[in-house]
Structures are given as C-alpha cells and as structure tokens.
Amino acid sequence: MSEATGLAAGDWTALAEELGEYGSALTPRILTPGECREVAAMYDDVERFRSTVDMARYRFGSGQYRYFANPLPQPVRELREAFYPRLLPIARDWAEKLGRPAPWPDTLKEWLAICHEAGQPKSAQILLRYGPGDWNALHQDVFGEAVFPLQVVIGLDRPGADYSGGEFLMTEQRPRAQSRGSSTTLPQGQGLVFTTRDRPVRSARGWSTAPMRHGVSTVRTGRRRTLGLVFHDAK
Numbered sequence: 355m356s357e358a359t360g361l362a363a364g365d366w367t368a369l370a371e372e373l374g375e376y377g378s379a380l381t382p383r384i385l386t387p388g389e390c391r392e393v394a395a396m397y398d399d400v401e402r403f404r405s406t407v408d409m410a411r412y413r414f415g416s417g418q419y420r421y422f423a424n425p426l427p428q429p430v431r432e433l434r435e436a437f438y439p440r441l442l443p444i445a446r447d448w449a450e451k452l453g454r455p456a457p458w459p460d461t462l463k464e465w466l467a468i469c470h471e472a473g474q475p476k477s478a479q480i481l482l483r484y485g486p487g488d489w490n491a492l493h494q495d496v497f498g499e500a501v502f503p504l505q506v507v508i509g510l511d512r513p514g515a516d517y518s519g520g521e522f523l524m525t526e527q528r529p530r531a532q533s534r535g536s537s538t539t540l541p542q543g544q545g546l547v548f549t550t551r552d553r554p555v556r557s558a559r560g561w562s563t564a565p566m567r568h569g570v571s572t573v574r575t576g577r578r579r580t581l582g583l584v585f586h587d588a589k
C-alpha cells in the first residue's frame with residue numbers, strides 16, 4: 355500500500371491549520387485507484403464485517419454501510435495506524451486550548467486498550483455505499499465515553515466520473531448565531547480529516563468550542579463508496 359508515502363508527504367502544519375479553521379482538511383492522495391478498487395471490493399465479502407446498517411431503517415438517511423469485524427483487513431489497519439500518530443498532536447493541542455483532558459496515549463494500541471476497558475470493544479471502521487437518491491444525515495460518531503476527536507473519510511470513487519452529487523457536508527453551530535455550512539468533493543484516494551464533535555474557536559476570553567456535525571448530500575447519479583476511519587472503538 356502507498357498510504358505511508360502519501361501521509362509522510364503531507365504538509366501536516368498546513369493541514370492542522372486548515373482543520374482548526376474549518377473543522378476539516380484534505381490529505382494528499384493516500385491510495386492509488388487500484389487500491390481504492392481493492393478496498394471498495396471488500397464490501398461484498400460479508401465475512402469481513404460484523405454488521406450491515408440499512409441507513410433508512412434507522413432514519414440515518416439512505417444507503418448502506420458495513421462495520422468491519424476484527425481483525426481489520428491489512429490496508430484498513432495500516433491506514434488507521436498511520437493516521438493516529440499524525441492526528442494525536444492536533445488532538446492534544448485542541449484539548450489544551452479547550453482545557454479538556456487528553457486521555458490519548460502515544461500509540462493506537464494503548465488507546466484501544468483504554469476503549470476496550472471502557473466497554474467499547476468493537477471496531478467502528480466502516481465501508482459505505484451510496485447509489486442514486488442516497489444520502490447521510492448530519493451526525494456525530496460518538497459511541498461512548500472514550501472519544502478520539504478527529505476522524506478520516508477516504509474517497510474510493512471518482513466524483514464527476516463515477517457519481518454526481520454526494521458532497522461531504524459539515525455544519526458548525528456558532529454561539530448565539532446561525533450555523534455555518536461547508537461542502538467538500540472527496541477526490542478518489544484522498545482522505546478528509548474532520549472533527550468528530552467540535553472545533554476550538556478563538557473567543558474574547560481565550561477559546562470556546564463550536565459543535566460540528568457531518569453528513570453527505572444526496573447522490574444524484576452513479577455510485578459513491580467511502581472508507582470511514584474512527585480512532586475510538588464502539589460499544
């Protein structure tokens with residue numbers, strides 16, 4: 355897999371700044387088109403997954419996703435391990451600004467042990483598949499007390515060529531004001547790092563927090579598939 359090179363090549367100072375400003379930031383390409391196809395093709399391999407969620411059934415939107423079972427397939431495990439140490443300094447910096455605890459150890463392995471002790475033993479890595487008319491309602495991926503504040507979604511199809519619509523959406527709830535929205539077209543093989551709950555916002559007296567949610571606009575045509583990485587496990 356080429357993800358290690360893509361992540362190393364990234365300008366993480368610029369990415370952290372953008373993430374702080376908007377609550378999301380794109381990485382350089384981390385998967386080749388062939389690797390995207392390989393990951394996307396795992397969807398039909400049902401033994402790899404612990405459950406399938408029909409989004410309409412839970413009123414999460416429309417479409418389907420599957421939670422990978424442990425042990426995770428190698429490319430998914432490697433991507434998660436490669437991202438964790440890059441995201442950790444940003445998570446710690448935000449926690450410091452907001453005066454919050456920063457319970458995340460130096461390694462993903464140690465952090466997952468903490469999640470498991472907190473009653474969150476299940477993998478929350480997902481493959482999503484959207485067809486025409488499908489969409490993902492605005493939400494936050496918090497599954498318990500143990501939360502890592504940043505997550506990543508990787509585009510597996512080509513916007514404009516394989517599908518239309520299906521922009522990644524975020525809303526930011528501003529204090530005593532109306533919300534700000536943003537959209538990102540997710541290029542194939544690139545990751546979007548985004549905040550799970552909120553972002554720190556500079557205020558008159560230091561820092562305050564702006565709650566954020568994410569979702570996906572309706573896919574108009576074609577098929578849009580993504581890989582979602584979260585760094586805490588689930589109940």
Ligand SMILES: O=C(O)CCC(=O)C(=O)O
Pocket residue numbers: 482490495506507522540568569570580581582583
């Ligand atoms: O499909 C997407 O772009 C977003 C999916 C999602 O909600 C996530 O990765 O947490």
Ligand SMILES: [Fe+2]
Pocket residue numbers: 493494495568582
């Ligand atoms: Fe999500």
